[in-house]
Amino acid sequence: MASTTAAATTPTRLSSSSSSSSSPAPLIINANPRRPESSAAAAALINSPPPPSGSFLHLRATTAYYAKMARNVIAKASAGEVAAPQAVTATTTPEIVKTLQDAWDKVEDKYAVTSLAVAGGVALWGSVGMISAIEKLPLIPGVLELVGIGYTGWFAYKNLVFQPDREALIRKIKDAYKEITGSSS
Known part of the structure; x- marks a missing residue:
């Protein structure tokens, strides 16, 4: 009995029935005659991913809820406190920005200038890539x-x-x- 169990659990080699020299390598099959006794054991043999858990959906829903809740917050001052008026400061643009705005307003062919700027940016990007590739050479x-x-x-x-x-x-x-x-x- 022990010899039949050992023979049944060891893999056996099957050779192809054709005698040609270009046949594939012999196939190894597990000759274990035992079958799973229950459907739970059969389900354990199938490698399937676990079912999606609802925790991700719950996390997304609660995050969206708290994001909406944060938008509805209103701050009120108490009756005893009076907020001091804040001085409104005018933001001044730097001199270089004004100079650039004036120069841009004087440009007649803005499409050509924009195209040249984009082409210059692409050329700069390409040259940086080429230089970094050359730097890697020995x-x-x-x-x-x-x-x-x-x-x-x-x-x-x-x-x-x-x-x-x-x-x-x-x-x-x-x-x-x-x-x-x-x-x-």
């Missing part, structure tokens, strides 16, 4: 830093060390500024 950031230091040194030597070169650089900057702004001064 050797490139160090090489680019050396190139930047070298170019800065060359630019300073060529344009800033000697006075005639400085004056020529200042003249180029002023000419470019006049060309961009369109002013004659």
Whole structure:
């Protein structure tokens, strides 16, 4: 009897009936002949999620109730207390905001300026992403830093060390500024 129980509970291998070499691996089946005695045991074998509890719905309902309750609160002063009148302070806008508002009012093609601002924001976002990707590469950031230091040194030597070169650089900057702004001064 013990030998039949041990044989019944051990998994058995079934091979496919076809003799082709491309057949799948043999299937392992548990040959335990016992069946669950009750429906509760059968339900325990099925892996189903637990039924939703009403606690979440209750929590949401009470939160909504207290949120509505908080909106209906009115504060009243008692008869013995008199509230002192508060001085109304006018908020002044900073000078830079006024300057920006005046400049925006002078703009004729607001659609083009807004489009350029959005394109500039997208370009800034893209360049930040590209720079962060380059920073992750193993050797490139160090090489680019050396190139930047070298170019800065060359630019300073060529344009800033000697006075005639400085004056020529200042003249180029002023000419470019006049060309961009369109002013004659």
